[in-house]
Amino acid sequence: MKLFITIGLFIVSMSPVKAQTVNLLTVDQLEKRINQGKDTIYVVNFWATWCAPCIKELPHFEKLQASYKSQPLKVLLISLDFKSKMNSSVVPFVRKKQLKNEVFLLNESNAQQYIDRISKEWSGALPATLIVNKQKNVREFYEKEFTYNDLEKIYQSVN
Amino acid sequence: MKTLITIFLSCLVLFASAQTAGYKVGDAVSDFSLKNVDGNKVSLADYKDAKGYIVVFTCNTCPYAIAYQDRLIALNAKYAPLGYPVIAINPNDAGVQPADSYEKNQQRAKEKNFKFPYLTDPDQVVTRQFGPSRTPHVFVVEKSPTGNVVQYIGAIDNDTEGNNPEKLKYVEAAVDALSSGRKPAVTTTKAIGCTIKWKKQGA
Numbered sequence: 536m537k538l539f540i541t542i543g544l545f546i547v548s549m550s551p552v553k554a555q556t557v558n559l560l561t562v563d564q565l566e567k568r569i570n571q572g573k574d575t576i577y578v579v580n581f582w583a584t585w586c587a588p589c590i591k592e593l594p595h596f597e598k599l600q601a602s603y604k605s606q607p608l609k610v611l612l613i614s615l616d617f618k619s620k621m622n623s624s625v626v627p628f629v630r631k632k633q634l635k636n637e638v639f640l641l642n643e644s645n646a647q648q649y650i651d652r653i654s655k656e657w658s659g660a661l662p663a664t665l666i667v668n669k670q671k672n673v674r675e676f677y678e679k680e681f682t683y684n685d686l687e688k689i690y691q692s693v694n
Numbered sequence: 695m696k697t698l699i700t701i702f703l704s705c706l707v708l709f710a711s712a713q714t715a716g717y718k719v720g721d722a723v724s725d726f727s728l729k730n731v732d733g734n735k736v737s738l739a740d741y742k743d744a745k746g747y748i749v750v751f752t753c754n755t756c757p758y759a760i761a762y763q764d765r766l767i768a769l770n771a772k773y774a775p776l777g778y779p780v781i782a783i784n785p786n787d788a789g790v791q792p793a794d795s796y797e798k799n800q801q802r803a804k805e806k807n808f809k810f811p812y813l814t815d816p817d818q819v820v821t822r823q824f825g826p827s828r829t830p831h832v833f834v835v836e837k838s839p840t841g842n843v844v845q846y847i848g849a850i851d852n853d854t855e856g857n858n859p860e861k862l863k864y865v866e867a868a869v870d871a872l873s874s875g876r877k878p879a880v881t882t883t884k885a886i887g888c889t890i891k892w893k894k895q896g897a
Contacts, residue, residue, distance in 0.1 A: 585757040586888060615886050617855045646852060650884040659849075660828035660889040678827065680889070 555629050557621065559642035560613060562652045568611070569667055575607040576693060578686075579665040581641075581653070583615045584628045588680040589662040593632065595683040599690060600636050608690070612638045615661060668693045716825010717833065719881045722841035723749075726820045728783065728813035729796070731803040736781070736811045738835075738842055745777035746836040746845070746872055748865060751785045751826040754802045755793045756888030759829035762850050763806055766830075769850070769865060770810045778834075778869050780810040785821035785829065786891035794891065818893055828887030834868045834878070845872055848883030 560568075569577045580596050582589035593612070600610040612634065616625050621640055629638050643649040650659050654676035657663055666675045666689060673693045681689075717723060727735045738747060748769055752759040770780035786794035796814045803812040815821050824833055834846035846868035853861035868878035 583886075587755070588889065619855065646849070646885050647883055650886075657884070658827035659884045659886045661886060662889070678889070 555634060555638065557614070557626050557629055557638045557640055559618070559621075560639035561642045562649050564642075565611075565613070565639075565653075569669060572609060573607070574609040575668060575670050576609070576690065577665075577667045577669070578608065578610045578690065579667070580610070580612050581615055581661060581663045581665070582612060583661055584620070584624045585616070586661045592662060592681050592686075593634070595681055595686050597635055598683055599686055602687075603690070606694075610636045612636050614638065614640045616640060618642070666690070666693055716823065717844045717847070719844050719847055721844050723833075723835050723844060724823060725842070726823075728815055728820060730811040730813055731796075731800040731808075736813055738781075741779060743777060744779060744837055746834065746869070747842070748773060748778055748780045748869065749824065749833040749835055750780060750782050750850075751821065751824070751829050751831045751890075752782050753784045753786050753791075753794050753829045753888070754798050755786070755791055756829045758854055758885075758887045761854055761856065762830045763808075765850055765856075766810070767806065767808065772866075773869050774810070776869075776873055778873070781813070782808070782810055783813045783815055783820060783824075785815055785818065785826060787818060787893040788816075789893060790891040821890065826890060828885075828889060830885075830887055832865050834865060834872070836872050846878045846881050849885030852883070852885070854886065 565579065578596065578599065580593075582593065584590070596610050596612060600608065614625050618640060625638075625640055641649070646659065650657050653665060656676045657678055660678050662680055663676070663678045664681065666677070667673065671693070675689070675693060677689070723738070725738045727737045730736045738744075741747070750766060752763060752766065754760070766780055766782060774780065784794050784799050788795035796816075799812050799814055826833075830850060832846070832848060832850055833844055835842045836845045846865065848864060850865050851861045851863045852858075864880055864883050867880065871878045
């Protein structure tokens with residue numbers, strides 16, 4: 536049975552016409568994903584379709600993942616759009632931009648809790664990026680817009 | 695000599711990174727004089743009868759800031775008569791974000807019929823002093839014998855989308871407390887918003 540599931544998952548993951556989907560994700564699920572995922576370094580970008588500097592830097596996150604796809608690096612894009620905008624804004628945006636990274640919409644409502652849980656350093660301004668190297672126990676947070684060079688340097692510095 | 699240069703450079707770096715430090719709750723606020731959309735300068739001291747101020751950093755370009763502007767109008771309508779006027783400041787550099795220019799502020803204030811000042815901070819000096827990290831970002835300031843003291847920093851409420859009937863209205867709660875001679879129970883909150891568009895170095 537387990538084998539079938541594995542094969543099934545394998546086929547799904549290999550499917551060339553995979554339409555990009557956006558799933559909801561809580562902070563608990565994000566932490567679990569980071570802790571139990573097979574990758575070592577997680578670059579988690581917090582963005583929104585209404586945030587111009589976020590949209591400007593999204594290609595850098597796409598490029599980072601594509602450039603280091605053989606490395607144990609996972610880029611996750613987490614939208615802070617309203618949940619009510621999932622089908623009207625977020626999904627059409629992700630498809631139009633043909634984002635290859637995994638995209639989620641944050642499934643939390645209490646900003647006083649979730650902002651601090653992601654990082655005490657985060658004031659709530661977007662864009663913001665969390666970088667974790669779980670082997671080295673490194674967890675860095677940046678409330679800023681990246682150039683590709685800055686992003687790559689930071690990735691290399693935690694590597 | 696080399697050491698001196700290093701020290702000097704470190705100071706510059708410190709200065710540059712200190713731009714978002716800003717006021718904390720309990721700090722006294724320096725008065726300022728910034729140009730309003732009507733061309734007149736506005737200072738805190740102009741409000742002789744004020745008991746305090748709802749200073750808010752907002753702009754013309756951030757959808758979250760815009761989503762809250764009707765609530766700023768309502769806050770001013772409710773609290774200006776009680777001695778706590780709204781004073782809005784656009785913190786963004788018009789070089790980086792052209793739609794946050796003085797002219798666009800004038801346009802926005804007219805469209806929304808702001809009854810409160812909407813100030814421009816062209817050199818971002820006041821913005822640096824307050825140290826908002828995003829728009830919208832509110833500082834509730836209380837006038838006291840020892841000066842204008844920050845009593846609350848943060849969000850307007852916890853319901854940006856505006857559809858939660860049980861929302862927590864942080865600014866209202868803070869001003870209500872001050873108005874009845876108490877300290878606000880919640881003095882700082884966080885919220886999602888847009889980054890401040892700082893002037894590019896050397897621009």
